[in-house]
Amino acid sequence: MILxxxxxxxxxxxxxxxxxxxxRENLDVFSFDLSADELAVVDSLERxxxxxxxxxxxxx
Numbered sequence: 001m002i003l004x005x006x007x008x009x010x011x012x013x014x015x016x017x018x019x020x021x022x023x024r025e026n027l028d029v030f031s032f033d034l035s036a037d038e039l040a041v042v043d044s045l046e047r048x049x050x051x052x053x054x055x056x057x058x059x060x
Contacts, residue, residue, distance in 0.1 A: 003029045005042045 003026060006013045015026040034042075 001034070002042070004032065004034055005039065008034055008039060 003013055003015060007029065017023050017026060
């Protein structure tokens with residue numbers, strides 16, 4: 001779900017896994033979309049920590 005959220009926010013994601021079942025789960029990210037309400041719920045989880053579209057930017 002978080003991978004999908006990142007994609008719908010326009011971010012590039014590079015998931016990492018060596019476990020075949022996890023790799024299949026990661027590929028399933030293209031089989032659904034999050035609604036605007038679901039996106040808003042995830043957006044509301046922000047706690048002001050080290051997050052952002054660029055890893056060199058620090059929001060805290």
